[in-house]
Amino acid sequence: MPPGLKAEALAFTYPGMLDRPLAGQFGPLSLQLAPAECLHIAGPTGCGKSTLARCLTGLIPHLYHGQMSGTVWIGDLRSDQTPLWQLSEIAGLVFQNPAAQMLAPTIEEEIIFGLENLGLPKAEIDRRVDQALERFGLGPLSGRAPQTLSGGEQQKLALAAVVARRTPVLVLDEPLSMLDTTAAFEFVAHLADWVAQGGAAAVCEHRREYLQALPDLRTLSLDGRPELAHPMPALDFHAPEPRACRIVTKGLSVARGGRTVLHDLDLALEGGQVTAIVGRNGAGKTTLLRALAGLQPYQGELAAWVDGRSETPHLGLVFQNPDLQLFNASVRQEILYRLPDADLELYHSLIAALDLEHYQEAPPLLLSEGEKRRVALATLLIRRPRHGVLLDEPALGQDAAHKTLLMRLLGAVARQGQVVAFATHDIELAACADRLILLSPEGFVASGSPEQVLADHSAWDRLGLRLPDWVTPCPC
Amino acid sequence: MPLLSRGSKKQRDYRPTLVESSPLRRADPRVKLAMGLTASLAVMLPLPGLLVFLAGYIGFMAWARLLPMAVRQAWRLRWFLAFLFVLDVFLVNWELAVLIVLRLALLAGVFILLFATTTPRELSQALESLRLPYRYAFSFGLAFQSLALLDDEWRAIYEAQRSRGILRLDRDWRTLLRQVGDLIALTVPAVVLTTKRAWSITESAYARGFDAPHRRPYQPLKLTRRDWLLLAGVAVVAIAILGQARLPAL
Numbered sequence: 001m002p003p004g005l006k007a008e009a010l011a012f013t014y015p016g017m018l019d020r021p022l023a024g025q026f027g028p029l030s031l032q033l034a035p036a037e038c039l040h041i042a043g044p045t046g047c048g049k050s051t052l053a054r055c056l057t058g059l060i061p062h063l064y065h066g067q068m069s070g071t072v073w074i075g076d077l078r079s080d081q082t083p084l085w086q087l088s089e090i091a092g093l094v095f096q097n098p099a100a101q102m103l104a105p106t107i108e109e110e111i112i113f114g115l116e117n118l119g120l121p122k123a124e125i126d127r128r129v130d131q132a133l134e135r136f137g138l139g140p141l142s143g144r145a146p147q148t149l150s151g152g153e154q155q156k157l158a159l160a161a162v163v164a165r166r167t168p169v170l171v172l173d174e175p176l177s178m179l180d181t182t183a184a185f186e187f188v189a190h191l192a193d194w195v196a197q198g199g200a201a202a203v204c205e206h207r208r209e210y211l212q213a214l215p216d217l218r219t220l221s222l223d224g225r226p227e228l229a230h231p232m233p234a235l236d237f238h239a240p241e242p243r244a245c246r247i248v249t250k251g252l253s254v255a256r257g258g259r260t261v262l263h264d265l266d267l268a269l270e271g272g273q274v275t276a277i278v279g280r281n282g283a284g285k286t287t288l289l290r291a292l293a294g295l296q297p298y299q300g301e302l303a304a305w306v307d308g309r310s311e312t313p314h315l316g317l318v319f320q321n322p323d324l325q326l327f328n329a330s331v332r333q334e335i336l337y338r339l340p341d342a343d344l345e346l347y348h349s350l351i352a353a354l355d356l357e358h359y360q361e362a363p364p365l366l367l368s369e370g371e372k373r374r375v376a377l378a379t380l381l382i383r384r385p386r387h388g389v390l391l392d393e394p395a396l397g398q399d400a401a402h403k404t405l406l407m408r409l410l411g412a413v414a415r416q417g418q419v420v421a422f423a424t425h426d427i428e429l430a431a432c433a434d435r436l437i438l439l440s441p442e443g444f445v446a447s448g449s450p451e452q453v454l455a456d457h458s459a460w461d462r463l464g465l466r467l468p469d470w471v472t473p474c475p476c
Numbered sequence: 477m478p479l480l481s482r483g484s485k486k487q488r489d490y491r492p493t494l495v496e497s498s499p500l501r502r503a504d505p506r507v508k509l510a511m512g513l514t515a516s517l518a519v520m521l522p523l524p525g526l527l528v529f530l531a532g533y534i535g536f537m538a539w540a541r542l543l544p545m546a547v548r549q550a551w552r553l554r555w556f557l558a559f560l561f562v563l564d565v566f567l568v569n570w571e572l573a574v575l576i577v578l579r580l581a582l583l584a585g586v587f588i589l590l591f592a593t594t595t596p597r598e599l600s601q602a603l604e605s606l607r608l609p610y611r612y613a614f615s616f617g618l619a620f621q622s623l624a625l626l627d628d629e630w631r632a633i634y635e636a637q638r639s640r641g642i643l644r645l646d647r648d649w650r651t652l653l654r655q656v657g658d659l660i661a662l663t664v665p666a667v668v669l670t671t672k673r674a675w676s677i678t679e680s681a682y683a684r685g686f687d688a689p690h691r692r693p694y695q696p697l698k699l700t701r702r703d704w705l706l707l708a709g710v711a712v713v714a715i716a717i718l719g720q721a722r723l724p725a726l
Contacts, residue, residue, distance in 0.1 A: 059679055085688040093683045100676035105596055105621055112694050117685030119692045147625060165684065295635045317639040323672065324636035327664035337661075338642065365668055376640075383641040 003075030003090045003168045004200050005033040005056055010070035012051055012060060028070060031220055033200045035168065038191070038214040041204040043222030044399045046368040049204035050096055052222065053173045055079070056202060058087035074169065089118065092167040096174045096204075096369060096397070098158035099321065102146035107138055110146055110157055114165045132160040135190060137183070148257055151178040151320055151393065152281025152425065159187065163194075170194075170201045176210055177396050180280045180425045182466045188213045206399050207426070209470050243306050244417040245271035245387045247292060247313055251300035254287050261287045264300070265443060271388065274410045275421040276430035276450075279439035280464055285423035286320065288439065289390045292421070293317035304387045304419075313387055315419065316380035320392040322372040325379065326364040331356055334364045335378045342382065350378045353409045355402060370397030374406070381413065388419030395426035407432045427471045438463050449473070493592070498541045500593040504703040505602035507710070508594055514714040515586045519579040523571060525720045526578055537585060545592055546585040553584060596621035601697050611687065618677060622670075633665045 011028040029052075033039050041049050054060040058079040061068050072079040075090040095101045104110040111132050115125045133139045136156040141149065146157055155178040162170065170191075176184040184207075192213050195201055203211060211217055247269040254262040261284040269275055269292075279285050290296035293315050304313040319325060328334035335350070336342045351357050354374040359367060364375045373394060380389055391410075395403055407429065414420040414434070424430050436453040438445040438460070446452075446459035450473040453459065460467045495501060500508060518529045537543040550557075557577050564573035590599075600617030604610050642661050685691075699707075 054679075057683060059683060063679060063682060083687075084682050085685045088683055088685045089688075095676070095680065095683075097676070100673060101680035103618060103677045103680055109595075109597055113681075114684035116694050117688045117691045119688065119690035121692070122694055125694055147628065161684065290635075293639050295639060316641060317636075319632075319636050319639070321632075323669055324633050324665055325640050327661055327668070379640055385641065 004035050004037070005031070005091065005169055005171075005202065006073040007031045007056065008071050008073075010052075010055060010072060011068070012048075012055055013067045014051075014064075015066050027223075029220070029222070030070075033169070033202055035198045035200050036195055036215075037200050038195050038211075038217050039202045040208060040211055040214075040217055040219045041202060041222065042206075042208065042219050045370040045397055045402055047222040049222060050173050050368075053093060053171045053202070053204055056171050057091045057093040058082070058084055059093070085117070088167070089165075090167055091169040091171055092162040092165055093171045094158050094162050094173060094175055096177070097321075098154040098178065099147070099151065101158055102154065105145055107133070107142055107144055107146060107149075107157055111161045111164050114161055118165060128164045128166075132164040135163070136160040136187075150282040150286065152180055152183065155179055156183060156187075156281070163190075168199060170199065172201065172203045172205075174204055174206065174397070176205055176207055178281075178393065178425060180465055181427055181468055182464060183281060184210050184425075185213075185466050185468075206397075207428075209468065243271075245419050246305040247302075247315070247387065247419050248305060249292070249300060249302045252288075252291060252302060253299045254284070254291050254296055256287060256296075261441070262291070262298075263441075263443065267437075267444070269388075269419045269421055270435075271417040271419050272414055273420070273434040274407070274414045274432075275419075275435040275437060276433035277421060277423045277437045277439055278425070278427065278430050278465070279423075281425075283439050283441055285439055286392050289317055289392055289421070289423055293390055306387070311386075314385055315387050316383070316385035316389045318373065318376045318380060318389065318391040318394065320396070322369070322376040323365065325376045326372060329363055330361045331364050331367075331375055332360045334375060335382050337379070339382065347382060350381055350409075353405065353412075354378055355405055368397055370399070370402060373397060374402070377406075377409075381409075385418075388421075389413060390420075391422035393424055394422050395424055395429045403429050403432075427468060428474070431471050432474050438465070440464075494595065495541055495545065495592045498593050500540045500542070500589070503593070503706060504697055504699050505594050505598040506605065506697065506699070507703045507706050508590055509599075509602055509606075510707060510710045510714075512586050512590045514710050514717065515582065515589065517714060517717045518582060521717060521720055523575050523578075525717075526575065526582075529717070530578060530582060533582065533585065537589070540589070540593075542585075542588055542592055546588040549584045549588050550581045553580065557581065591620075591623075598697075601693060604693075605697050610691070614681075614686070622673075625673075626670075629669055630662070630666060633662055633669070636665075637661045 008030050009028045010030065031039065041052060043049055051060065054064065055068070055072055056074070058072070058074060060066065061080050062084045074087050077087060077090065079087060102110060104113055108129055111129045112125055115128055133142060136159060138153070138156060138160060141153060146154060149157065155175070159175060175187065179187060188210055191201055192215060195215060205211060208219070249265055249267045252262060252265040252267065253260065265288070277285050277288065287296060291298045291302070292313065294313060295317065302313060303310040326334055328337055335347060351360065354377065356371070356374055356378065359371065364372060367375065373396065377389070377391065377394070394406055398406060410420045430436055431450045431454060433450060435448065436450045437447045438453060440463050445463045446456050454467065454471065454473060457467070515533060518526060521529055534543065537546050557580060560580070561573045561577050564576055596617040599620050600613040603613035603616055642658065
């Protein structure tokens with residue numbers, strides 16, 4: 001029988017976490033994935049999808065200690081009794097955080113690494129590298145260091161490096177999270193072709209709509225903790241003195257690594273509005289946020305206007321990688337760090353609004369990616385940045401309910417007159433903003449209310465982004 | 477409109493990048509390892525011998541088109557070298573002070589000789605061909621590559637904490653204690669990130685068949701005639717150094 005996956009009464013708990021409400025553990029489950037089948041693994045943030053992906057590829061129990069019960073069969077090999085290298089030739093895994101898995105100094109070498117381990121001759125490796133670069137549109141980036149790529153480009157590279165190994169089974173942990181919609185549709189189409197040719201795929205993903213093109217898609221739901229069973233709390237976020245801010249740029253240009261990333265941008269971000277910035281992978285969204293936050297050297301002019309006076313902009317930025325911002329022993333300590341006269345009312349309001357109440361005493365770095373992002377946002381809002389907040393890919397790792405929570409909170413912050421802007425590939429989330437901006441490497445393509453921009457199909461064509469047909473403006 | 481303006485600020489970057497134009501770039505990495513080791517041996521030379529070696533070494537680095545980068549690297553150490561020089565002049569004598577400073581400058585040049593002409597993959601291949609087990613050679617290559625990332629990572633953490641509103645930019649000595657405390661905000665994420673990166677890379681490597689017994693290098697190393705010539709030259713220099721060196725009495 002050709003290889004597939006099978007798990008019987010599988011359960012896993014990380015050591016020392018038996019009685020703690022932390023992410024990544026799941027109860028006994030059984031599943032079967034035959035060749036030419038595709039399985040969607042769904043569930044709320046922190047329910048254990050990434051842990052299950054590791055079990056299904058043998059990394060658990062080979063690399064992780066913990067309490068595992070049940071058995072996993074990868075092809076006809078039992079995962080706990082077979083060397084990992086042998087399992088990896090049947091089931092390939094793409095991890096959730098692509099930046100963390102890059103181990104080579106160039107794009108080509110990143111792909112070559114896995115092919116060398118298969119013992120392939122040089123000519124075959126060259127052929128597969130070329131194919132992978134072309135399939136994922138990485139050819140123009142050839143020769144660059146993986147660390148210099150945008151999050152979306154890194155995700156394409158991570159997929160290319162695993163897909164080039166042509167394992168009969170693929171396990172993908174949120175493969176679409178950092179891809180723009182065009183790249184996401186293209187990848188799903190490739191995956192559908194590959195499944196049609198007999199491959200088996202298990203995909204952990206919050207955005208199920210994109211997987212519709214996969215034939216005979218089955219869904220396995222991991223329950224985790226009840227998904228926001230409690231009623232959403234009343235949100236009470238007050239700026240000390242609500243003022244209408246405005247961030248204005250004139251002729252803003254940024255060069256990074258010898259490349260011009262942003263060129264001559266004129267932009268006005270209004271306080272009181274939540275603005276979403278959407279663009280293709282590598283369009284310069286992160287660079288724009290960094291420049292607005294004062295972290296990126298730039299040419300041109302940038303100012304905050306408050307009550308007719310210009311000030312140096314003071315905007316907090318939640319980074320794409322929240323690990324950079326978290327370092328305390330508990331979520332509570334993290335949020336209240338160095339705030340001797342902290343507004344405890346605001347603290348309780350924030351942790352309720354961000355669904356972090358269960359984790360107050362948990363170490364923030366042990367939370368799931370989505371939860372860490374919410375903690376990082378809370379650490380910023382408790383300090384009340386003078387002019388507002390910026391968020392880089394806030395939807396990563398968030399399920400639908402938590403995205404709604406997030407938009408509610410951002411709306412409340414904006415209503416205090418503050419500037420709120422976020423960069424995202426999640427068009428559904430962007431459609432919930434008050435204003436939507438389409439950014440290309442050449443500049444702004446469109447700007448307006450989500451209704452206007454979503455209806456402007458020529459703008460999406462110019463941007464090269466495919467607009468999913470299920471996206472509609474949704475005032476969250 | 478009185479908008480605030482900020483001109484382009486260049487971030488200084490001291491990381492050695494590959495010098496593709498260097499004649500040493502295409503040399504076998506094992507030869508470059510031998511060159512580095514031999515140049516490091518020169519720290520055992522007495523001052524006159526070291527001066528002669530340095531003169532030759534500077535000429536060699538100029539030929540290899542690496543001299544500007546080596547000078548920049550030594551310049552980066554200027555305050556440290558100046559401090560050591562003054563300390564040695566006061567505590568011992570000027571001769572030892574000059575010797576120590578020249579030795580350190582030489583080692584900075586050796587670092588460039590290797591890092592500016594060799595990729596991590598080439599280095600780990602060289603170590604593997606010298607019979608170091610693959611898993612150790614691979615780890616060594618990764619560590620070599622990570623050196624370049626440390627600076628980026630430190631900067632990213634600094635920016636992230638600044639953006640969070642924790643780090644202050646004032647340089648007032650009265651806030652020194654607070655700034656020392658800020659180091660926690662930088663150090664903990666740095667340690668966590670380094671540990672996590674090491675772990676993620678381990679996972680990523682194993683998930684792509686690391687340690688497979690049938691692994692075959694993409695481009696096996698092969699010594700060319702030019703490599704043999706360079707190696708012969710290195711051997712001659714090494715013998716000369718060992719002949720002149722002040723070896724500790726057995």
